[in-house]
Amino acid sequence: MNAFMETLRTLRWDDHRYYHHNRINQALHLVSALSFLVAYAWLLVDPVVSALIAWLVSMMTRQAGHFFFEPKSYDHVNQATHEHKEDIKVGYNLFRKMVLMTLWAAVPVLLLISPDVFGTIEPHADWNGYARDVGAAWLFIGVGGLLFRTVHLFFIQDVRTGLAWMTKIITDPFNDVVLYHKAPLHLLRGELIDPAYYGQRG
Template identity: 45%
Template sequence: MSRLSDMLRTQRFDDYRFYHQSTVNQTLHLLSAVIFLACYALLFSDPALAGIIGWLAMLTRQTGHFFFEPSGYDAVNDVSNAYKEAVKVGYNQTRKIILLLVWGSAPLALYAFPTLFGLFDPPATRLDFIRHVGALWLAIGIDPVRALPALRA
């Protein structure tokens, strides 16, 4: 068990030192973590709203990675970006881009197919449409790997 514990500790340390150097990124992570806590509380009373809030928190978090972290050679850790992507646990940049594209495309899909092939009742109001987007975003967030085969690679 200690080997697994050591491996997880190393992966967590690598994630922190490679992808969380920017103070702006760290601040955005803190903000998104607070928003996620509210989202978890909402999950039991209003899952669609929780889906919307959760994905907006995720967008806040990923903005820090995309725009405020160094994407070239990492002089602080003396490693290339290719090395960081190779040892990354979870979503590397390519997978994050795919996931965010699917997330951003979900409202377009619902606009083009309002019932999403029978999954939803036709929205009577804009609020119904927004709630359907939230429910779809929640489904994407719960199991993106199963929902999006491109993320498995």
């Protein structure tokens, strides 16, 4: 258990210090985390609505922060190029995220072109049914993407790393609220880059 928790702490620390320097990115992660918590609660009420919240709000804000605001130049503090950080990324690096987001974007288009997905599902009868079909597909992609990378890590690294990464992803919304709840305030003060990541790991 100690080894598992240490692996989890390392994954969280590496993710923060490598990929969360920009305060806008941090603020967007706060929005993402809060909406993910709403989506988690909604899982108990309606998983399809939960998936719609998670993808339309949580994932959009989260990935926008990474794609558009996070610096991709040489990281002098961590002495690493962006390419090196992408190579050693345990979870979904930007390329893998692009593949995942492409699948996400393709779902609504596919359901418009073929409401029954080539005879595999009952076709929707109205826009509400369309939205629920999209949400159900997005729920499948979200769970599938999590499980696929977890099992993949079992083989390319080890079972502990895979399980620790899965735990990190599931608990990220709680951790991000703790880490980034002051990001909007820092932005209002004109601070664009977080100076805290210059510190040593606690």
